[in-house]
Amino acid sequence: MRLGGRMAAAIEVLADIEARKRPVADALKDWGLAHRFAGSGDRSAIGNLVYDALRMRLSHAYLMQDDSETALIYAVLLRQWGFTLDTLAAELADDKFAPAAPDLSGLATRDLAEAEPHVQGDIPDWLVPSFQSAFGNDWLFEARAMAERPTLDLRANTLKAGRDKVVKALERAGATPTRIARNGIRIPAGDGAARLPNVTAELSFQKGWFEVQDEGSQIVADLVLPQEGQQVLDYCAGGGGKTLAMAAAMNNRGQVHAYDADRKRLAPIIERLRRAGTRNVQVHDDVRGLKALEGKLDTVLVDAPCTGTGTWRRRPDTKWKLTPRNIEERLEQQRDALSSAAAYVRPGGTLVYVTCSVLPEENDRQIARFTAEHPDFAATTSLDAWDRLFAGAPKPYSGDGKGLTLTPARTGTDGFFFCRLERRA
Numbered sequence: 001m002r003l004g005g006r007m008a009a010a011i012e013v014l015a016d017i018e019a020r021k022r023p024v025a026d027a028l029k030d031w032g033l034a035h036r037f038a039g040s041g042d043r044s045a046i047g048n049l050v051y052d053a054l055r056m057r058l059s060h061a062y063l064m065q066d067d068s069e070t071a072l073i074y075a076v077l078l079r080q081w082g083f084t085l086d087t088l089a090a091e092l093a094d095d096k097f098a099p100a101a102p103d104l105s106g107l108a109t110r111d112l113a114e115a116e117p118h119v120q121g122d123i124p125d126w127l128v129p130s131f132q133s134a135f136g137n138d139w140l141f142e143a144r145a146m147a148e149r150p151t152l153d154l155r156a157n158t159l160k161a162g163r164d165k166v167v168k169a170l171e172r173a174g175a176t177p178t179r180i181a182r183n184g185i186r187i188p189a190g191d192g193a194a195r196l197p198n199v200t201a202e203l204s205f206q207k208g209w210f211e212v213q214d215e216g217s218q219i220v221a222d223l224v225l226p227q228e229g230q231q232v233l234d235y236c237a238g239g240g241g242k243t244l245a246m247a248a249a250m251n252n253r254g255q256v257h258a259y260d261a262d263r264k265r266l267a268p269i270i271e272r273l274r275r276a277g278t279r280n281v282q283v284h285d286d287v288r289g290l291k292a293l294e295g296k297l298d299t300v301l302v303d304a305p306c307t308g309t310g311t312w313r314r315r316p317d318t319k320w321k322l323t324p325r326n327i328e329e330r331l332e333q334q335r336d337a338l339s340s341a342a343a344y345v346r347p348g349g350t351l352v353y354v355t356c357s358v359l360p361e362e363n364d365r366q367i368a369r370f371t372a373e374h375p376d377f378a379a380t381t382s383l384d385a386w387d388r389l390f391a392g393a394p395k396p397y398s399g400d401g402k403g404l405t406l407t408p409a410r411t412g413t414d415g416f417f418f419c420r421l422e423r424r425a
């Protein structure tokens, strides 16, 4: 397919997402199934157009004075993919599938600096106060970085292979060590139609040498500081991203109990543990199986259900679907998960709270509420652990050194919040 056909396909997919309120991945997959002539390069270029359009939907619409799918896709090419009006016109000149160009004059005449701040930052207007509260004067800079394409991050599984070995195995894909996480590997996002390599098809992946995991997720798993021989509970284990990282950090010694209230989310963990060569993880899909652990564990991690604002780069559609009610629901779920999980921490043990959100409601304020309701727990500093583990690395946001917030702009990762609490002995 040429560019015009890819643009037309992206417009069709965007319209489908809007009309049927569908997840992007589902809409793209269906388009691929209905258009089997499209090759993998076409499909990933169409995916890039769709995701890029969603990341910067508001600012594109403002400059184009038009929020139609066609206007958004033209804006992607002219604002994000490096085309000029002339090079784009030349590229589409004899392409019969190219969608008719909308009015493009606004790109030259309108000034984004005159738009409302939330339009400049490509975030919903009602979230501006939360962003201001989280980042102060940096909020717009932070919001903009959340509208960029993310890198593909991997974690070397030290039970099977060191980072250097994985970097070498993935040299062709442009893999390099990450800046902060000690076992992290990064593959650049690429520009325009560039396709990310399918790393899970690599033999080294099948052999368990690495996992796909954002660097921020690796960092927070490291900050849990799981020690060899300890008893750890991953109370919201999901598919096991952090379970696997902690089990490897513990060098297969001690025990990680992995539990999730949702069996379907937990299911992939079995195959992942097998591939990774992990031998110190016990998976629980029934909370009754945790009864004997009450008050006994050294460390309990609550990687809480959250709005996922920290992952907007990867799932930009969720940015526009989020409602205040969703936040309220998540706050309740977080509160439940935290107070249930706290029961498993031994006196003198540690409770760790993590979200992949940057909203203070879900982070510092949730911790303040928890400690007010549970006076036997106190938040402790984590900045010293950060300095010890990641000396010389950029630092996360932190008002008091206790709650740490990672962001695309600050740490070059997805957005994450981390806070360690100690239970009085």
Ligand SMILES: C[S@@+](CC[C@H](N)C(=O)[O-])C[C@H]1O[C@@H](n2cnc3c(N)ncnc32)[C@H](O)[C@@H]1O
Binding pocket: 217, 235, 236, 237, 238, 239, 240, 241, 242, 243, 259, 260, 261, 262, 265, 303, 304, 305, 306, 333, 336, 337, 340
């Ligand atoms: C952010 S995800 C976990 C991601 C996972 N830790 C990882 O690193 O891949 C949050 C998980 O919490 C689970 N969850 C929500 N409420 C829970 C509760 N009250 N008890 C246990 N798990 C819960 C959800 O099913 C979901 O899988």
